[in-house]
Amino acid sequence: MFTYIARRLVQSVFVMLAVSLIAFALFRYVGDPVAVMVGQETSIEDQERLREQLGLNDAVITQYVRFLGQMVTGDFGFSYRTRAPIAEMILERMPATLELGFVALFISLAVGIPAGIYTALRSDGVLANAILVVTLIGVSVPTFVIGIFLIYFFGVQLGWLPTFGRGDTVDIGWWTTNFLTIDGWRSLILPALTLGIYQLTLTMRLVRSEMQDVMHTDFIKFAIARGINYRSVRYRHALKNSMIPVITIIGLQFGGIIAFSIVTESVFQWPGMGLLFLDSIRYVDIPVMSVYLVIIALVFVVINLIVDILYLLIDPRVRLKAEAA
Amino acid sequence: MLSNIKANWKRASIENEFLYLFLHNRVAQVAAFVAFVSIVGALFAPLIAPTDPYDLKSFSILDNFLPPAWTEMGEAKFLIGTDDQGRDLLSSILYGTRLSLIVGLSAMIFAAILGTSLGLAAGYFGGKFDAVVMRVADVQLSLPAILTALLVDGIARGILPREQHEDLLIVVLTVAIGLSLWVNFARVARASTFVERNKEYVQADEIMGLHPLRIMLVSILPNIMGPLLVIGTVDLAVAVLLESTLSFLGVGVPPNQPSLGTLIRIGTEYIFSGEWWIVVFPSMTLVIMIVSVNILGDFIRDVLNPRLR
């Protein structure tokens, strides 16, 4: 058991090292940090002094180790564009993105899983087919188009919901939340729907195909042949087995949600990390880009680690292998 | 019992089966037709389009914000209206589709070649090479496609001087999207190769002493084309979607050569003031195109999936 988790941890560390190497290369070699930091009129000597101060003349490996150290301690340096500490910028915007992502993920799972089960079991029903057609369109419509149309109908035509920004928020320490005000919730609805719909269709299609596969296995046929009632066959025997691959995908989805939050935040001017990243790309703000990269990879790696541990809890086969290791 | 039916079916070759199912699937036919029309429209855009939206002389700012021809204010010259610059929207859409398809197709092909070769080799040789490729794929997977594309684009902005960047934008965009999609091909190719590799026909080749390259390309590749074809179709849709998303975010194609995403971005600025057509028509074009490609992808997958036959 310990070995299994330790092994996953080691793998995660390797992934993080690789990503941080990319981030470092990005930070160090894309553009000249010194040239960006100082004005045109700074003398060559001053630039050289700054270069020395920043340690840019040290061996590459020393610089990389220093970079790693800074990342681990949360010392992310300063933005080229705003000159503000990156740690602060990110921390300020993180709650917005996490809240948006969380609600979107919730929508995706709360609707996607039941809909997937339904369409798998009633493969020839009218409603099931209707849902399938809708999801096919769902995976095909780009997130930003969904956002724009939601804005057009609910914001412009009907005027029901706000179409940009977070609305009223409440501060709890450094965390600003949308969850405590009505206006906050109203502002959250459209962006969360936009972000959630695409993931929802993915979840649904996956649950459906997994469930259909499981319903064709011998052990389900055997359960039916033993006269186990259909409810138990479906929800006790089949569902549990189809959930194993679904968990993996939920892990992957989190990545998708973070990625598409960039788009959603741009459409709704939602002041989260995605918008920050987008700005950093537009203005070639390399330090912000590389820190964002590292943080996203970290979130992803942690989620995957959690998924692996969930496997241990759910699947006795994995559990046994892990114990044997 | 079922094996009997399958045995009968096996007599009809896979290719015939494909055709048969296609001829009996109205939805797939419509999708193929739409995809075909999009491709033809894109290829011959310079011939079909009423005006050339890239040519500054061909349009006038005085014609801006004209609604579609069938509305009260519309003009017959501009069938579905004009944009903020006075460009004919229909022409812009045709040229935009062309650009979207070119970028999407080349990105998908780039990803397919890169991913398939790596996946094929990883699945065939296994061992250390496989481990390295798969670790790289893992890292790549931890960066969602759109993020990779944005990053590559950002890096290109940092490295290339401004003027060159403008010129190379489309190449950069293609590489950015291609790099974010190769993993799908690599994983599928590797998994399928792994299955094929253990089949006895590959062992027969190995015993004979055929060159690994020949075994991979002549023996194995044709056998794993099915799943790759599915990924190819799905990823074409994803590539078009990514291109439009990047252009929408304003980091994609150059502003003087609008793609569908750029048109939609321009359009969003005017939905509050009632000029709905600027955003609606490009969006519809984009969605219909992606839907039809996805339907074709689903169709191919269903044909290849023996359980659903």
Next chain:
Amino acid sequence: MSTLLEVTNLTVEYPTRFGIFTAIENINLSIKAGEIHGLVGESGAGKSTIGAAIIGLLSSPGYVASGDVKLHGESLRQLSDAEYHKLRGAKISMIFQDPQTSLNPLLTIEDQMVETIRQHAKISYSEAFAQAVSLLEEVGLEDVETRIQEYPHQFSGGMRQRVVIALALCTNPDLIIADEPTTALDVSVQKQILALVRTMADERGVGIILITHDIGVIAEITDNVTVLRGGRLKEEGPTAEVLGNPQHEYTKALMAAVPRLEVRLDRFTNIVKDETTNALGSDWKIPGASADFATEWLLKSTREVSQNVDPIMTIKNLDVTFYSERPFAFAKREGFKALKDISLDVVKGEILGVIGESGSGKSTLAKSIVGLVNPSAGEIRFDGDVLPQGSKRSRKDPIRRKVQMVFQDPYSSLNNRRKVYDIIAEPIRFFGLAVSKEETRKIVASVLELVEMPHRAMLQYPHQFSGGQRQRIAVARALVAKPEFLICDEPTSALDVSIQAQILNLLKDLQQTFGMTILFISHNLAVVRQMSDRIVVLKNGVLVEKSSAEDFFNAPQDNYSRKLLHETPSLELLNQTQG
């Protein structure tokens, strides 16, 4: 005893896009309590369809077109699905072929047993648990109290099949349909499971329908048997009568094709015609190509002159170890010894049979010779020369031509994406055995004729052929390399018995014509008996016996060999049971 199940004129149809496919037609069956009734037939006979129709679980879009199924005299055809479902488990239950897949991997044995018992009896959990425990003990599980809490994958194949049987029995059904219950198991386990099935029928009075393709299994435990072919009933009656004195042409041919453990035949006679061979059409010919030409061409010696060393192959102290993936980057790799200290000689022109159950290392032996597996110790000499290890063997090494292999599964051994011509021509091209394209075509066509396939076959793809035809093509591919040594790794175990007889005949003919040396690997003792001059037996990677075929079958030296021989279902039993 009264009739338990009565099937009358049962017809099942499947609508396909080529029209309606009749899976079974006018089937009649009658089963009494405590009777084991065998349904036997080759693939496509419709035996599984009958089972599925009786329990009401025909896979869609199949349906019962006509006829009736009566249980205790009551018709089941009028039942609604809900009523039918109540019957499942309570009255009729089922045992599936593969114990690896028929248990839910995420539920413990306890979960699955207790749920099934309580589904049909209104009793408390602890009562159901007690029943489950006693039933598992009855089917021969040991240490039940602890093992019942384990998951299916913690059991071996045989034990799992026992659990499956317990699950089928735990609702006290009157009828059990067992669909190939021992096909996925080794003979020793098969013997135990069959004995268990017999006990269940005798002691509990359960009627059992045993579906199998294996005549040996039928002979061993069934009371009555129904022979099916192509969805039609061919012959029925008491097992001893039907198998011992078959009346129907098909049954006669089938029985003639079954290899006997007791006798060695020179050839199988009176075998079933492969219906599809003729349908291919033989009007299309390559001029000048003929079986005689193929024989002549194959007998012409190749450029390299053989040294004629006898024995042609010597294997000395061969060890093969497989290493598992390291659990940790620096952890010690754990090795699994697939072959331990194997030494044997193969004499020129003989057929050496290699016998072993799954996991015995018999395929590993073949792979070491052809270079797919690297031995960890020992040496293999061919024609006096030491063979380089697989990974060090050059692509131009002449051994690659001299040793050829026929694989087990003809569905996997031919590349479906290449034409038969390309498949057979590949060795000719690669080894440079022909000077022109025309010559290659002539050779391919001739060799096809030699293996009794029409010339036309070269224009087609493998998926257009049946299993037996594909195996002929595979033999042709091995032949065109002009091998001196042929390895046949379970060449017939994926085939129906009548097809098996044809392929065995073909191999025998070829061996006699060309005097090839053959290493014949099989788990099926009766098949090995038909083919081999000498025999070696492998058990868990160790060679336990080496003897001449006659000695082996008459007086085996090793205990394990005796056990194997004893456990193989034998048609001789027919004479003992009912005479």
